[in-house]
Amino acid sequence: MGDFSGCDLISNLPQSIIESILTRLPIRDAVRTSCLSRKWRYKWTTITHLSFDEKCVTISNDRALVEKSLIDFVTRALFLHQGPIRKFQLSTSYLQSCPDIDQWILFLSRNDIKELVLELGEGEWFRVPSCLFYCKKLTRLELFRCELDPPPSFKGFLCLKSLNLHQVLVTPDAIESLISSCPLLESLALSYFDSLALNIRAPNLRYLCLEGEFKDICLENTPLLVAMSVAMYMTDDIAEHFEQSSNCNFVKFLGGIPLLESLVGHIYFTKYLSIGNDLGILPITYNHLKIIELYQVSFEDMNEILVVLRLITSAPNLKELQISGSANALAAIEASDLDFWEKQCPSDCTFRRLKVVKMTDMSGVPHEMEFIKFLLKKSPVLEMMSVMPCAYGLEGRMKMLIELVRFKRASPEAEVIFIQD
Numbered sequence: 001m002g003d004f005s006g007c008d009l010i011s012n013l014p015q016s017i018i019e020s021i022l023t024r025l026p027i028r029d030a031v032r033t034s035c036l037s038r039k040w041r042y043k044w045t046t047i048t049h050l051s052f053d054e055k056c057v058t059i060s061n062d063r064a065l066v067e068k069s070l071i072d073f074v075t076r077a078l079f080l081h082q083g084p085i086r087k088f089q090l091s092t093s094y095l096q097s098c099p100d101i102d103q104w105i106l107f108l109s110r111n112d113i114k115e116l117v118l119e120l121g122e123g124e125w126f127r128v129p130s131c132l133f134y135c136k137k138l139t140r141l142e143l144f145r146c147e148l149d150p151p152p153s154f155k156g157f158l159c160l161k162s163l164n165l166h167q168v169l170v171t172p173d174a175i176e177s178l179i180s181s182c183p184l185l186e187s188l189a190l191s192y193f194d195s196l197a198l199n200i201r202a203p204n205l206r207y208l209c210l211e212g213e214f215k216d217i218c219l220e221n222t223p224l225l226v227a228m229s230v231a232m233y234m235t236d237d238i239a240e241h242f243e244q245s246s247n248c249n250f251v252k253f254l255g256g257i258p259l260l261e262s263l264v265g266h267i268y269f270t271k272y273l274s275i276g277n278d279l280g281i282l283p284i285t286y287n288h289l290k291i292i293e294l295y296q297v298s299f300e301d302m303n304e305i306l307v308v309l310r311l312i313t314s315a316p317n318l319k320e321l322q323i324s325g326s327a328n329a330l331a332a333i334e335a336s337d338l339d340f341w342e343k344q345c346p347s348d349c350t351f352r353r354l355k356v357v358k359m360t361d362m363s364g365v366p367h368e369m370e371f372i373k374f375l376l377k378k379s380p381v382l383e384m385m386s387v388m389p390c391a392y393g394l395e396g397r398m399k400m401l402i403e404l405v406r407f408k409r410a411s412p413e414a415e416v417i418f419i420q421d
Contacts, residue, residue: 089115089119109132140161141162143164176198182202266296294322350410387417
């Protein structure tokens with residue numbers, strides 16, 4: 001073997017590999033490589049991904065000193081940088097409404113920035129400067145705790161593929177216009193919005209995540225959507241608005257997404273879908289839908305049960321199903337309309353690909369047990385069904401377990417697991 005002592009192997013690597021190494025280092029460490037040798041003095045200045053946080057500077061109890069140090073570090077890094085900057089990320093709780101950020105974004109808008117992430121902490125909200133809307137090559141934009149007001153002249157981010165807005169102050173008209181003016185948008189996440197009514201028009205959208213207080217949601221043009229996660233928070237005003245609604249929310253929200261593969265509905269999602277005109281027969285079959293997770297389903301509400309039933313019977317290739325019950329179901333001792341299952345379930349209904357079912361927070365009320373019975377009876381290839389009761393007495397758990405054991409199973413391989421803890 002040759003003698004490599006004293007040979008500087010790293011410095012002689014191709015520039016693309018050196019840049020790849022430096023990009024994977026924290027920016028503070030990448031800058032420190034300038035001390036290695038004369039060759040390394042300016043190598044870090046050409047890296048295209050810049051990520052800044054509090055670790056860039058020494059943390060002390062003097063907040064003003066930390067803020068100044070961080071501003072100086074970022075400003076100097078941008079001043080010394082050479083060439084294009086593809087990604088800029090700032091994650092800090094020390095900078096809120098800081099005028100220096102405006103200057104950084106102005107600088108980035110002139111350097112072909114493609115990915116911009118601003119995660120700012122508690123305190124005064126940062127108002128995004130108008131120069132952001134001149135970043136014509138943006139493919140990814142993430143804003144946390146910001147105020148967004150697109151100028152009238154803004155025509156959209158024509159290259160944007162991913163948009164994440166978390167606790168962002170923006171008018172409903174502006175956000176609808178922003179979404180619809182990004183023709184290549186594939187991923188959209190909106191979280192912690194208050195009383196927002198939203199029409200989403202995004203013909204290339206594939207991934208959608210919504211969390212907040214939504215008065216109304218309409219997926220008006222999202223035919224390519226494949227994965228969705230929705231959490232809805234309910235206030236008294238929104239609950240009253242829901243009660244006065246007459247349109248069928250299910251059809252309005254899920255009626256135009258035939259390619260859906262994964263659906264996760266958190267708190268109040270099935271409640272929202274259940275509002276409006278009678279579902280009847282759905283105008284769509286979800287041939288690609290393989291995973292459904294629905295949380296806090298009220299088995300006291302026949303309309304919510306109908307939503308779940310219509311959804312799973314319209315997904316002939318469903319493989320995994322997870323349902324959690326609502327704690328309110330504990331109040332129900334008796335249930336009416338137990339003939340509901342015979343009336344509403346298609347006699348030829350069979351879940352031919354359903355293999356895994358998880359039922360959590362089950363109270364053992366009649367309609368919950370009827371639903372479990374229905375799934376066991378109609379799932380010929382089921383491999384595992386787990387049932388986890390919510391926290392209530394041993395007597396109630398034993399009663400539920402005895403009832404479960406008696407249910408017939410279409411699948412000889414089906415294993416029913418009763419999880420007590």
